[in-house]
Amino acid sequence: MSRPARVTQHEARQYIAERRDFTASALTGRSVAPAAWGRLIGLDCQMYRSAQTRIDYVVLSYGTPIAWHLPDYGWHLIEYRFSHTTSRHQSLLRQVVSME
Numbered sequence: 773m774s775r776p777a778r779v780t781q782h783e784a785r786q787y788i789a790e791r792r793d794f795t796a797s798a799l800t801g802r803s804v805a806p807a808a809w810g811r812l813i814g815l816d817c818q819m820y821r822s823a824q825t826r827i828d829y830v831v832l833s834y835g836t837p838i839a840w841h842l843p844d845y846g847w848h849l850i851e852y853r854f855s856h857t858t859s860r861h862q863s864l865l866r867q868v869v870s871m872e
Contacts, residue, residue: 776800781864788868791829791841799861800832810836816850831865833858839865
């Protein structure tokens with residue numbers, strides 16, 4: 773298995789749009805959903821855990837899933853804010869997803 777590409781956050785937009793694995797500092801994209809759900813809480817945590825085996829792409833901020841894609845559903849973006857940096861990551865995601 774190859775290592776994810778190391779990219780800038782600006783370059784991460786294209787990787788997310790193409791659903792390719794990447795690492796951009798604390799922002800990462802993976803084609804395999806990790807078993808851990810980081811700091812997710814409530815309904816978002818329940819949704820992630822129940823859909824985990826069907827997720828074909830997940831974006832994480834500091835190891836917490838902040839968005840995931842399901843082939844039969846599309847994107848799910850969490851609304852909860854964890855930090856200023858994660859909020860910027862979520863804003864970047866909204867821009868990419870709105871272009872699909």
